Amino acid sequence: MTIQTLKRRYNITTFGCQMNKADSERMAGILEKMGFEWSEDPFQADLVLYNTCTIRDNAQQKVYSYIGKQAKRKQKNPELTLVIAGCVAQQEGEELLRRVPELDLIMGPQHANRLQDLLEQVFEGNQVVATEEINILEDITKPRRDSNITAWVNIIYGCNERCTYCVVPSVRGIEQSRTPEAIYKEIEDIARQGYKEITLLGQNIDAYGRDLPGVTETGRHKHTFTDLLYYIHDIKGIERIRFATSHPRYFTERLIKACYELPKVCEHFHIPFQSGDNDILKAMARGYTQEKYRSIIAKIREYMPDAAISADVIVGFPGETEEQFQNTLKVVEDIGFDQLNTAAYSPRPNTPAAIWENQLSEEVKSDRLQRLNHLVSTKAAERSQRYLGRIEEVLVEAQNPKDQTQVMGRTRGNRLTFFTGDISQLKGQIMKVKINEVRAFSLTGELI
Ligand code: SAH
Ligand code: SF4
Numbered sequence: 001m002t003i004q005t006l007k008r009r010y011n012i013t014t015f016g017c018q019m020n021k022a023d024s025e026r027m028a029g030i031l032e033k034m035g036f037e038w039s040e041d042p043f044q045a046d047l048v049l050y051n052t053c054t055i056r057d058n059a060q061q062k063v064y065s066y067i068g069k070q071a072k073r074k075q076k077n078p079e080l081t082l083v084i085a086g087c088v089a090q091q092e093g094e095e096l097l098r099r100v101p102e103l104d105l106i107m108g109p110q111h112a113n114r115l116q117d118l119l120e121q122v123f124e125g126n127q128v129v130a131t132e133e134i135n136i137l138e139d140i141t142k143p144r145r146d147s148n149i150t151a152w153v154n155i156i157y158g159c160n161e162r163c164t165y166c167v168v169p170s171v172r173g174i175e176q177s178r179t180p181e182a183i184y185k186e187i188e189d190i191a192r193q194g195y196k197e198i199t200l201l202g203q204n205i206d207a208y209g210r211d212l213p214g215v216t217e218t219g220r221h222k223h224t225f226t227d228l229l230y231y232i233h234d235i236k237g238i239e240r241i242r243f244a245t246s247h248p249r250y251f252t253e254r255l256i257k258a259c260y261e262l263p264k265v266c267e268h269f270h271i272p273f274q275s276g277d278n279d280i281l282k283a284m285a286r287g288y289t290q291e292k293y294r295s296i297i298a299k300i301r302e303y304m305p306d307a308a309i310s311a312d313v314i315v316g317f318p319g320e321t322e323e324q325f326q327n328t329l330k331v332v333e334d335i336g337f338d339q340l341n342t343a344a345y346s347p348r349p350n351t352p353a354a355i356w357e358n359q360l361s362e363e364v365k366s367d368r369l370q371r372l373n374h375l376v377s378t379k380a381a382e383r384s385q386r387y388l389g390r391i392e393e394v395l396v397e398a399q400n401p402k403d404q405t406q407v408m409g410r411t412r413g414n415r416l417t418f419f420t421g422d423i424s425q426l427k428g429q430i431m432k433v434k435i436n437e438v439r440a441f442s443l444t445g446e447l448i
């Protein structure tokens with residue numbers, strides 16, 4: 001009896017992208033509904049869940065080192081429940097059980113909303129592997145969100161692209177759009193709870209709706225991402241709308257126009273370009289040229305001259321020559337990104353490029369990555385200068401953990417900004433801040 005009345009404690013550690021963060025928040029919601037309590041320390045918890053990422057090999061290796069430690073702990077404490085969710089779980093499946101027999105549950109990303117069902121099977125004494133392709137069910141559990149100001153909202157799961165380097169389609173499955181009504185309802189709910197900002201999520205957000213039924217008279221899909229923006233825009237209480245990730249192949253002027261027209265949609269675009277060389281882009285099967293990419297950015301700036309632009313880029317893709325790498329540097333030089341996520345190419349299981357023979361050495365890849373990163377920070381610092389002396393709207397999210405006299409939040413362009421103020425009064429408010437100090441990736445200012 002006493003054992004049963006004791007609260008069981010859980011911990012979730014999340015690796016990888018925003019999709020995984022959003023999935024973790026939903027799984028945490030499910031666990032709390034089941035009566036589990038949050039434990040800050042994963043080594044004190046009774047149920048430990050790792051929501052994993054496999055986008056590059058180092059992400060996957062990091063996961064294995066954590067799992068190894070928990071498996072040891074379980075040998076002394078058989079009551080411990082060990083769950084591996086997310087993309088490594090999907091990729092490795094049964095293989096993970098062979099590697100770590102202590103695991104109780106292995107579940108792919110499409111099964112996140114089924115956590116309660118799956119755990120019930122575990123508590124009956126089964127070892128469970130849930131990695132089959134399924135239709136993702138609408139989730140009725142309230143997520144336990146990390147912030148109470150900003151919230152993720154999934155609008156489309158999966159990805160139908162086949163970029164030759166990328167593991168995402170094989171671990172996240174095919175595209176599955178949520179209905180506009182379900183999305184609307186979730187955002188209304190979020191607004192009612194007092195959140196101010198939402199970020200709409202999809203691996204390829206421009207693909208939203210193409211799997212939903214309905215075609216308009218002019219032959220286009222009825223539920224495009226642009227339509228969705230107009231549809232949800234006026235939900236009361238939400239003051240800012242963001243979205244990620246955009247794909248250059250599908251990015252339209254209609255969408256740019258919507259972002260320009262709709263006041264809540266922030267002027268920040270995350271549009272990965274991956275490479276500045278057309279032959280590499282072709283080998284990646286990205287479906288656009290660097291000229292097309294540049295013209296999209298130019299179009300955005302035509303409507304919104306000050307829009308913040310961020311992107312992802314890969315160096316050292318198989319066969320990339322020094323000259324082709326220079327073309328990537330040139331795009332970085334010319335565009336002036338506000339932020340750029342850079343990575344050295346990492347061969348991934350079940351992707352075409354991984355078995356090509358023209359792989360580059362680790363030395364060449366890391367040398368290019370270093371040179372690129374150097375340029376990125378120089379350019380970001382330059383780009384930051386434009387904020388100096390300007391007045392920016394900052395949505396206050398939290399206290400500055402490094403300085404209790406300061407609060408922090410983000411500008412519409414997504415720059416982290418600090419200023420002196422009292423969090424108990426400012427949290428969740430949009431304040432006008434005069435910027436008087438700029439760094440490459442953050443700003444400091446004063447309230448006006
Ligand atoms: N859906 C997004 C990206 C998802 S993955 C898009 O289409 O752009 C996030 C980023 O990881 C990618 O943009 C890419 O830059 C990087 N990435 C993906 N696979 C990689 C690999 N095999 N090696 C190195 N970086 C990779
Ligand atoms: Fe991966 Fe390409 Fe899909 Fe992005 S669009 S998730 S890079 S396959």
Ligand code: F3S
Pocket residue numbers: 015016017018019020052053054055086087167168171172
């Ligand atoms: Fe990683 Fe899976 Fe996201 S592989 S980047 S967590 S989709």
